[in-house]
Amino acid sequence: MTDITPHGSQPAKLGHSPVADVPHVLRATDTNPKAAKRAERQVASMFLLSIILVIAFIVCYVTIDKDTVVYIPVFGEVALLTIMLGLTSGLSILLIGAGAIQWAKKLMPDVEVVQMRHEMASPADATAEAAANYERGKEESGFARYPIIRRTLIGAMALFPIPALFLLRDLWSGGLSGKASPDEILSHTLWRKGERIVVDETYQPIKPEDLPVGGLVSAVPANLMEEQELSGNLDARGKAAIILVRMDPTEIVAQQGDGWDYQGIVAYSKICTHVGCPIALYEQRTHHLLCPCHQSTFDLANAGAVVFGPAARNMPQLPIGVDNEGYLVALDDFAQPVGPSFWERG
């Protein structure tokens, strides 16, 4: 048995609402059999249309080629199959819902009913019984009487998850004895003395005269390709990527070491010192480099100093020169770790 009653006939305890009930207004479908019949037809039509749309879905799936592209204003160039499958399945599902709700609104009773609530707290006797049971259990187990058992149990329960923490250690297999620690790994890149600077996509070495004043090139070390094949990952690329820009040597205000530019060509890490996005938005007039992720701005004419934004460190600069064939090379690795800061960085 439920304790519901039609709203209004219940002598409800009107705690907050010292007002009478609002009279129930009958709907057209309650009073006019024609309206009820019409609603019945509407609901059934929606369900029927849903069935037809499932068939339409199958027809579309079978007949439309997946590579057919159509142009639809606003939506642009889109795959016809995706659109038709979405339309047919979406509408067939939607109509089931619309039919059910129309049915509920027009044909099912719209009289609100009242159900009483009960306080969430258990009655006092239940609480007393629970307490008595707890006391009995405590007494029978002797939990209070055997302090050594109690304490060792608590200790054991506290410690038993610890092996799980150890098991997580090999999520990274590096850093064991003799191997480099994370901070050492983060502090070194593939750049070393005499390493040629090559264009990042083509791996072509670069001569100073290839780069006009105001020009910018994204570059990587020549040994990167070999390293990527050996390691099978992009880790080295993520640290070694640089950008080369050329400016009038007299415009260079400061750099991170004496004579680190070559005839006005400067090389900076491409990885933002904020949280590590690659940077490529360069404004040649101001020599500013802008990170597209969080808008940290660095001045490449002034040792990569932070001009604006959330980055706290200069962009690391790479000392460069030319080898005996006249190609641009690095003179050393970066003097500081590239990319975002980390605890051990100092």
Next chain:
Amino acid sequence: MSTTSPVETAGAGAATYVDQRLGSNKFLARNLGKVFPDHWSFMLGEIALYSFLVVLLTGTYLTLFFKPSMVEVIYDGSYVPLKGVSMSEAYSSTLDISFDVRGGLLIRQMHHWAALIFVASMSVHMFRVFFTGAFRKPREFNWIIGVVLVTLGLGAGFSGYSLPDDLLSGTGLQIARGIVQSIPVIGTWGAFLLFGGEFPGTDFISRLYAIHILLIPGLILAMVTVHLIMVFTQKHTQFPGPGRTNDNVVGYPLMPVYMAKAGGFFFIVFGIIALVGGLVSINPIWVFGPYTPDQVSAATQPDWYIGWLDGALRTMPNLESHIAGFTLSWNVLVPAVIIPGIIFTALGAYPFIEAWVTGDKSEHHLLDRPRNAPTRTGLGVMAITFYLLLFIGGGNDLIASAFNMSFNSIIWFLRISYFVLPPLMFVLTRRICLGLQRRDREKLLHGYEAGRILRLPHGEFIEAHEPLSVKELAVITSKTDIAPIPTPQKTDIDGVKNKKYAIQSRRSKLSHFFYGENVPLPSAAEIEAGQAHVAADAALEAPLHAYEDADQISTFHGGVLHHPGMAATNAEQQNEH
């Protein structure tokens, strides 16, 4: 007259079979007629639930085709611009889902849209629960579960859009790596363990996959189940209205009306997601290209629900400390770890803080009108303002380019606004709420202003008032006046020092801040007097209505109706026009 069909006979047999083993009929007897109150805002939580179900269904389908692997392959599918390009298997299989599995793009887009709707509806549902005080006793646990669900929802979304390993998602992961690395002491190791070494490594996509398809959805499913069981056990809250009290629940029975409406609504949500998924492109990963750590697309934007975090990162000043050979990156730590930590902790703790401040220990099943808890409403608006400012920060580059503004000025505007606008909105909201309370009191005492000016025979103008409708009267009088906690005494009558004075005094002050300025409801006698007053007005108007009904007034002058007793004056006025 109902007849029993063979299907029903079979169904009854099955019900008996199950009942003899589980006693399920007792449950059905209690609950088939269970009453659920009706209100459009109660559908917000339903949308969240249904969109989550759609996410589960479409996500399961996607797992059949997606390969969570970072092994480099050469793409050879039907998307011509990327043919022959080296990419991870994750990205390549996502391209296959989009171009070579028929209906694959539909399901992928449905999955993404449903996820966005899931997070959005959870957020708005949370606003509704907050502003109506539905989190109060006995529903505090469910509020905490809700906060956990929102957090998990953000995690599910972020882990999901990071999986395809396209240029945009990879950049998001790179930022995540930078954030983990900023955590003091354990951050660097944490990042190495998560990524299996340096970024990007070759392990992360498969690890993230396990988190995205098992861990997070499993937790969400468990939490949603508990959430619903609690709603069911505690019965739904209801908005105030005629005959609705704190002790009853007024609405439609589960069988059949609520079942048809809620079940039908599932199909509506599902159907709309399918339509949007089919018609509106989202996250076109083929445009971004495969991920490589040295490339980035301009105007990098996360999904909307991560926007506030990105905004916090963008607007934080560039503070970093170096102590004893170690680095503390406040510029990352504060916006990405500390602020979100504070926000979610404060959200979870709010019901307990409010209950402590107000000293309110009673059960609440009748929802508060936001105006009746001005401080709470103010705090809510304040939090939303702060959130929106962070969100604007997340789109500062888009705003800068769309409106041709300097992003530097937007950032500075935001840095200052974080401290100015939320408190301002708090004060403003609170004042508006108190004003509305005064208006409610006014309505109870004098009825509502009908907007008709009445001229009495002796020349006095009065504005006609009309009695409140039954519904409005019920809604307004649903307000519960809670007295602020009284100021404690330093010493008791015997002169013994009150050791808890400091904390009691603070609590009393907060309580006064919370409820002190509330406008109390008039007493029953006052309301009665108000009714009488309104009735008197109505009596004055009665002859006028009769006059009106007889169609003797042909013109209205500026809303002024002329009293039939003043024929001469009426004529005079008509001549003026």
